[in-house]
Amino acid sequence: MSIDMRAVTVSATRYHDISCGHVVFGHESKCQHLHGHNYRVHFEVTGERDAIGRVLDFGVIKHRLCLWLEAEWDHRFLVWQKHPLAAGLQAIDPAGVLLLPFNPTAENMARYLLEIVGPAQLAGLSVTLARVVVEETAKCSAEARL
Numbered sequence: 001m002s003i004d005m006r007a008v009t010v011s012a013t014r015y016h017d018i019s020c021g022h023v024v025f026g027h028e029s030k031c032q033h034l035h036g037h038n039y040r041v042h043f044e045v046t047g048e049r050d051a052i053g054r055v056l057d058f059g060v061i062k063h064r065l066c067l068w069l070e071a072e073w074d075h076r077f078l079v080w081q082k083h084p085l086a087a088g089l090q091a092i093d094p095a096g097v098l099l100l101p102f103n104p105t106a107e108n109m110a111r112y113l114l115e116i117v118g119p120a121q122l123a124g125l126s127v128t129l130a131r132v133v134v135e136e137t138a139k140c141s142a143e144a145r146l
Helices: 058-072 086-092 106-121
Strands: 011-022 035-047 077-080 097-100 127-135 141-145
Touching (some): 011 127, 035 106, 058 106, 077 086, 086 097, 106 127
Parallel strands (some): 011 077, 077 097
Antiparallel strands (some): 127 141
């Protein structure tokens, strides 16, 4: 019995842990308050395998995606630029408060990483960021996928 390898999708996945704060505008419960999480973010890359058999070296995923997270979101406070507290929070800590073009729910964070960050960080490579999972806690996560 043989397997048609053209029908098989192969991916490479790497995760990275960051700690950051956020506030969810419009939330009906405790997430409306300033708080933080230890996030685990999973990046799944798809594409054709190279001569060695890899979609993409795990070190490249680290360098292009994980280190972006480390530099941009780790130990920062994420707030939607339209949140009423945004300007005041940024005035308190200009380098630590990051104003985002979206409400920083795990779902929106995953989608932003998939649609905006991934294509920019993987430009020039023959791979696609196909899936991002943002674990907000060990029990709760959000996923965005193509």
